[in-house]
Amino acid sequence: MYLTRIKLDMTKTNTMQALVCPSKFHGAIESAEPEGRTRKLWRIDELGGEKYLLILSEKAFDFSNVSEQFGSEKPQSKSYDTLLERVKNGGKWRFRLKANPVIHKKDPKTDRGKPIALVGNKQQEEWLKKQALRNGFSLEDGLWLVTESKWYDFKKGSGRNHVRILSVTYEGLLTVTNEELFKAALVQGIGREKAFGLGMLTIVGAR
Structure with missing residues (x-):
């Protein structure tokens, strides 16, 4: 399992729309796995006045497309198995x-x-x-x-x-x-x- 964190860019229209309509986040997350869907969990968190998108996935997927739409920096991923x-x-x-x-x-x-x-x-x-x-x-x-x-x-x-x-x-x-x-x-x-x-x-x- 892998946990990915993406810092959200609150100046982007896509981000503001997705915070109201979470199906937009879901669609972007699922599109990172074009060959078939596996179980993923995700959530919006706030830390130090910043909002982050957390994604828990079975594999280390490339979520750069999600970051491009909603984020302000590259996705950061780490193994969840240690926890x-x-x-x-x-x-x-x-x-x-x-x-x-x-x-x-x-x-x-x-x-x-x-x-x-x-x-x-x-x-x-x-x-x-x-x-x-x-x-x-x-x-x-x-x-x-x-x-x-x-x-x-x-x-x-x-x-x-x-x-x-x-x-x-x-x-x-x-x-x-x-x-x-x-x-x-x-x-x-x-x-x-x-x-x-x-x-x-x-x-x-x-x-």
Whole structure:
């Protein structure tokens, strides 16, 4: 696995449009692999007043096309495997997760589950607690919180398909309880709407 970081150029029209319509980022990322698609996670992060595009991919792809459209410098990539090897049961990590917390309610018209966004802070926190149980980590009250909750409302493709999704950012401290499940969560993401920059969990060593 490889983690690539691209510093975004906020003076570019393409960048400003993509921050509102994340399907533009998704399209550019996928175009870096013309011979077939593999699993990728991506997310927009902010550090020191600058915005960055993070991309986690199975291979070391050339994302120079993405940088040309949205970035201000060449992509910086590094192996992610070294970090994965450090993950052990009982380990404590600082984390950040941008996710789409939903519950599924049955639609009587179609008899299928319909995703309903969780807009309340308490509901959003309960969602992550359940995800923690499924993904090999635990959370201690008072050591994590919701830092941002925002809606994306945009049209993708030719403009006929309307998308409205909720993005919630969680940050804090976690403890690994099942290293294999946790590693899978780091690689595969958590929750829905991964194509639109959600689901990517990142960690750094806790001090």
